[in-house]
Amino acid sequence: MSNLAAKTSNNDDKIEEYVWENFENWIQCICVVNFDLELGQALEGIYPRHVTLTKQEISNICYLAFPDSNSGCMGDTTFIIRLPNSPGKNTRRDEHLQYNKKCAPVLQIHSSYYWGYVYFRQVKDVSLPRGYFQKSVVILTRLPFNNLFMKICDLLAPEYFEHGELSLEAACCNIERWPPPSPGVMLNLPLLGLVFQVYIPQSNSNSPNWQMAALTETTENQIQTSVEDLNCFEILQPVLSHIHLLWELILTSEPLVVMATSPTHCSSMVLALTRIISPLKFCGDYRPYFTIHDSEFKQFTSKVQGPPPVVLGVTNPFFGKILHHWPHTIRLGNDLGSSQKFKLKKNVNSKMLDNSPGIYTVYKPFLQKDKNIIKKLISGVTSRRPFEVQSALLRRHLLELTQSFIIPLERYIASLMPLQKNISPFKAAPTPLPFNPDDFIATLETAGPQLTTGIKGDWVGLYRKFFRSPNFNGWFNMRYTDLALKLQALHLEALSNADLKDWVQGKPEVEVVDMMLKIRDKITKCREVNIPVDDKVKEKLNQRLQDIISSLPDDLKNVFQVT
Structure with missing residues (x-):
């Protein structure tokens, strides 16, 4: 008996006894998808077995679990998918709500989507009707931990192919015991005899690399890993000469399709592109890998409505014809890490006939290129500078570019805060002033991006285009909520310092009771809405x-003391 079989056989009878309260904190389920000669892709198993998926979700997972191209993909292929969950299934667990409040924005859970981490194996097998073994293991989760879950998939799938379903059942039992995902805390996650040691960055993390905090000493069976670790330079190297153009396309949520020969390449490129505007969160839709069988295929390919603000990764050559009306296409070669220089091709209609690698676009950039950073990175290729160093250089440049764009917006939105002296404990908390694009544009002459970057161009035009994008809506809603919570906190602080014993003198009883109920409600909201006030303010409230309460008549006093 193998070591794995020995580990699992003792627990086999106990698997059904699990309550499964904690499993979905990390993973929705593990799916096994097989290629059936008569049925095509078919769901062979779900683990844990109690998990249910809708027919549409199962259909999407089955098609997305297999490479949809002419490349063959012999051997093992790994890639990442992102798919919508069915309507009505977008409720979040309390653990996920707490996680979202603390984690970095780019790592937040989007309640309408699942992430899938796919390990596909295709090998010759003469005993099977088609002559091939074709099967995928898919980890389905709401957490965008691309590095962590791919490493877990790399562990689970080979174990499953060798030992069968016992390995997945044992893994599920391990995951059920994991602590909730907690940003800012070092977590140990035991799995099949190994321990994944991970650190989830907090919302106030300044590192664009999602580097881990100082780790404790590890033993032989521990694996230190970050939750996300994209080698941006290696992935983006083919399109490096046009990185500023791509930065603008992603910043303004332009429709973009990435065509590749394998789902590994297109999914990596899509994920890398959505990260080039970090720390700004990409709020458009994006599908690292997308097939013609997807339930949203007609919506995304419609020529009547026009392309939506989405980044698609595809491999089927048919997309070259059906998406020829899309304004921006990246065609990748067979080697994603190639140092070849991609050409920029302005005649978009030619992409139906031209299959050569390149960027096909009708876009006219608002900003000039920073040729110095491009030269520096390309010279690094010639001198064989390590990819990690190249990635750090590229990340830092893109981070500084995005920050130069965002800082004037942050400065302007801070001006929308009412003055603290106007906050009265006896009136409702004020709300931030409305955002006025023209007022913001007027600030750029003296407080624009020119203060922090040497890149020149039509910054005003870029901002106006940005204001019409999902990225602006996402950023503004988050910042406006932050401001509103800050005002709530300042109002609570003013209320905690107010002399209410003096205030109640001569006030009608109904007005006093109303104030008491409002304070009680605000104390509750401090816990539920995460208003940023410290414990001293809560104590004073x-x-x-x-x-x-002490000022109320005895009959009312007794009622409210009890409740």
């Missing part, structure tokens, strides 16, 4: 509550 409770004291103000007691001040008001």
Whole structure:
């Protein structure tokens, strides 16, 4: 009996006894998809077995679990998918809500989507009707931990192919015991005799590399890993000469399709592209790998409505014809890490006939290129500078470019805060002033990106295009919420310092009770809405509550003391 079989056989009878309260904190389920000669792609198994998926979700997973290209993909192929969950299934667990409040924006859970981490194996097998073994293991989760889950998939899938379903059942039992995903805390995640040691960056993390915090000493069976670790330079190297153009396309949520010969290449490129505007979160839709069988195929390929703000990764050559009306296409060669220089091709209609690698676009950039950073990176290729160093250089440049773009917006939105002296404890908390694009544009002459970057161009035109994109809506909603919470916190602080014993004098009983109920409601919201106030303010608010209750007549006082 193998070591794995020995480990799992003892627990086999106990698997059905699990309550499965914690498993979905990390993973929705593990799917096994087989290629059936008569049925095509078919779901062979779901682990844990109690998990249910809708017919549409199963259909999408089955088609996305297999490479959809002419390349063959013999051997093992790994890639990443992102797919919508069915309507009505976008409820989030309390653990996920707490996680989203603390994690870095780019790692937040989007309640309408699943992530899938796919390990596909295709090998010759004369005993099978088609002569090939074709099967995929898919980890389905709501967490965008691309590095961590691919490493877990790299562990689970070969074990499953060798030992069968016992390995997946044992893995599920391990995952059920994991602590909840907690940003800012070192987590140990035991799995099949190994321990993944991970650190999830917090929302206030300044590192664009998602580097791990200082790790404890590890033993032989521990694997230190970051939750996300894209080698941006290696992936983006073919399109490096046009990185500023791509930065603008992603920043403004332009429709973009990445065509490749394998799902590995297109999914890596799509994910890398959505990260080039970090720390700004990409809020458009994106599918690292997309097939003609997807439930949203008609919506994305419609020529009536026009292309939506989505980045698609595809491998089927048919997309070259059906998406020829899309304004921007990246065609990748067979070697993603190639140092070949991609050409920029302005005649988009030619992409139906031209299959050569390149960027096909009708876009006219607002900004000039920073030729110095491109030369520096290309010279690094010639001198064989390590990819890690090249990635760090590229990330830093893109981070500084995005920050130069965002800082004037941050400065302007901070000006929308009402003055603190105008916050009264006896009136409702004020709200931020509305965002006025023209007022913001007027600030650029003295406080624009020219203060932090030497890149010249039509910054005003770029901002106006950005204002019409999902990225602006996502950023603004998050910042406006932050401002509103800050105002709530300042209002609570003013209320905690108010002399309510003096205030209640001569006030009608109904007005006093109303103030008491408002304070009680605000204390509850401090816990539920995550208003940023410290414990001292909460203690003082409770004291103000007691001040008001003590001023009430005895009959009311007894009622409210009890409740």
